[in-house]
Amino acid sequence: MGRRLGSLRLASVPWSQDQEFVYGEHEGLPLLKRNCAPRDLLATARQLRARGLRPGGKDPVAVLVTKHPASGKTNFSSLWQISECVPVRPQTPAKRASIARATASRRVCRDCGERAWKDLPYRFGRRCEACRYDLGLVDVDDELHELLVGEPTLSAAEHAALDQALVDEREAAALAPVIPLPRRAEVPAPARFRGAVMAS
Numbered sequence: 001m002g003r004r005l006g007s008l009r010l011a012s013v014p015w016s017q018d019q020e021f022v023y024g025e026h027e028g029l030p031l032l033k034r035n036c037a038p039r040d041l042l043a044t045a046r047q048l049r050a051r052g053l054r055p056g057g058k059d060p061v062a063v064l065v066t067k068h069p070a071s072g073k074t075n076f077s078s079l080w081q082i083s084e085c086v087p088v089r090p091q092t093p094a095k096r097a098s099i100a101r102a103t104a105s106r107r108v109c110r111d112c113g114e115r116a117w118k119d120l121p122y123r124f125g126r127r128c129e130a131c132r133y134d135l136g137l138v139d140v141d142d143e144l145h146e147l148l149v150g151e152p153t154l155s156a157a158e159h160a161a162l163d164q165a166l167v168d169e170r171e172a173a174a175l176a177p178v179i180p181l182p183r184r185a186e187v188p189a190p191a192r193f194r195g196a197v198m199a200s
Helices: 045-050 093-105 129-134 156-174
Strands: 009-012 019-022 029-033 062-068 073-081
Touching (some): 019 029, 045 073
Antiparallel strands (some): 062 073
């Protein structure tokens, strides 16, 4: 079982002149639960970024706690006062170009130089799928275990025929008649179960 949070109590907070309800403190900051923090006054780092703002060197004023029942984990997110935040610095053309170069370098294979459609994993040395297969870096459980070097086994027309056969099979399954299940025969219940009083 996870540790319970503190009880709800009134405390003075930096974003309001009045006292607000908080669930204790976390590292010296007021602790708030989900849907308890005022959305028009406080925001997380991602919410600030979505509004085009950044903390600008200011310290957080509260902590938002969220519990995930499925995993049992508790996350703590810093909250900043929106009124104290400053706009995000606009990106210059040089900054955009450097970000594009960094992104492109993560998609280019280090061995063959081929450009991938997504970032190549760092754990395999930024190699494409074919180079990983050639070097024997494909895991047994990897989806690439069926990757073969060479000519494709089916032509384009054969692939199209297979796709059409799958579509026809799905349509036939959808149109199959529904077989009704037999219903149980109605058996009258004994008198004692129908609420009748039995004479003794």
